[in-house]
Amino acid sequence: MTNLETWAVIMAGGSGTRFWPASRKKHPKQFLRVAGSKTLIQEAAARLGDLIPPERRLVVAGHEHVALVRKQLPKIPPENILAEPTGRNTAPCVAWAAVEIARRSPRSVQVVLPSDSVIRPAAEFRKLLRAAIEEASTSSALVTFGVQPTFPATGYGYIEIGDEVSKHAKIPVHAVKRFVEKPDRARAEQFLATGRYLWNSGMFVWTTSAILAALREHAPTVLAPLERCRTSAEAVAIYPTIPSVAIDVAVMEKARDVRVVPFGISWSDVGAWPALPDVLPADPEGNVTGGGALLVAEDSRRNVVHAPKGELVALVGVSDLVVVRAGKAILVCPKDRAQDVKKIVDRLSREDPGWV
């Protein structure tokens, strides 16, 4: 394996409300037990196993969530938590982490991961990670993971893969031909038919020097202000002035040498309540229960239930519903209307913001 020091960057800046009422502004999805007994960020950290020890894991999170990070990931040293004063999308997050790691360990390779996806089994994931680390360490390429699509999703970007460029422990690495923004349904179906497109998972592996060089070349307005800072406090102060842009757009789509490790194991970004069956086991009637609650169902099928441990949810004669209890709020909606939960959240934000 690589003789570079391996670091992880866990990006925990998300603040969506698609898991309302469980997710709130002060308590976003990555801090929830959506997919089991661990919160998503705890699962993201645990997934690294002993490949990267806690003292070499950085977490980038909104400043209002730092206390949650410290509580849920107590082994992460406090100086490894970078507190964004305001969300600026992924490029500033990647750049800040890269500058920080460069200062501590210039000859290093980094694994950059979202905090809110579910990947299983973890041991298989680490094999893929090792291959990507090997690939990044022995080249100056930016390496990404591309998830084998299982349906013509319109909610993800795609990666068109090129030729196989190498192999590590039987895991192939391909050149990336191009990144494609979220397609419409017809294009997504075409992509699937070719067998040459993977979902862009938002997971990356690169050496610290490679990502700094790429940022310097393609996103100097993002990197330069951060490189000039001598302390974290200075970075926090100038952070809100950095352009808000995604790393895919700022760097990945422009970089010359991008490679992809196809990802054949189970992956889900758990985008909203109806995705729970992707990451949790169902009962024989297809009902899925998260959060630890007891479900008692009578003539009820394919429902998604989430409520805390010690609570009981009784369903009689209902199908394809989302039923969530969190805090002092309950949500009931059909799975195919889950996107409209946003309307409730918007209304409450205006009229009764304590509930959001």
Place this chain on the structure above:
Amino acid sequence: MTNLETWAVIMAGGSGTRFWPASRKKHPKQFLRVAGSKTLIQEAAARLGDLIPPERRLVVAGHEHVALVRKQLPKIPPENILAEPTGRNTAPCVAWAAVEIARRSPRSVQVVLPSDSVIRPAAEFRKLLRAAIEEASTSSALVTFGVQPTFPATGYGYIEIGDEVSKHAKIPVHAVKRFVEKPDRARAEQFLATGRYLWNSGMFVWTTSAILAALREHAPTVLAPLERCRTSAEAVAIYPTIPSVAIDVAVMEKARDVRVVPFGISWSDVGAWPALPDVLPADPEGNVTGGGALLVAEDSRRNVVHAPKGELVALVGVSDLVVVRAGKAILVCPKDRAQDVKKIVDRLSREDPGWV
């Protein structure tokens, strides 16, 4: 008005689970805020206004609910609460109360009322009550109230009315031709078409001497053991040996002189969750919220929601559902499946009785 002392008997022995999870074995429907800010039994007591003062109100309740009665009706003297060691239907309840009132006030007239129905407006109710009291006081008749049917209900018994026999303050009193057990749909429709049938409301007015005489004649096995008791403690001891029978069957259907006051005001026995719209105001989309919770509904119609004050229920794109939060339990079911809540309750009684 009558120169007899007027007493009330509030029958609070019910212990149904049709309002589960709000109603529990230890906390039945009559102790719930189903229809407003008062519990049903508090509303039943308040409805009497100053017609019958608290010291002349008896409450018959299951012994396990006496503490609830004392808490919810603090003005009722403790010696006015008759604690049934076990439920024996309404005839023993009526007989016990009659014996108890006879001991304290032999020359009296009694109003016997369930604790779990909703009747509005209360002032109109008291006018009807005054007429029935007048009728009972000036005769030895057993007087009942018959509710003007609004649909061909199969869940109630019916009363066929005969000729008008008197009038008090413009309120007519009719002879009762006969009592009819719960009919099937076709018969119920016939009853409605004739205009001569009323629903049996289970509310009665009679003098203490008249009901004791009727019990002595038609239900001696119910009355005699209670008459032999010299104290409440003795009554409690023999209560479980008394035949379990309804007053309608034991006495009303057999008595010679039964009269009925037609009841033209709003009455509901609030039989289960789907009845909530009968007793609570709806929003413009037909959604009804009980219990004090805040409802936020988006594209949702005719739902019945019940949850405590301080809680939020958010509905998106659902119609004709029952959504209840009580204790640590949530129930979701279509209104037309509410009868099947019993299946859940039965299952929990066997498997996890703490929830019932």
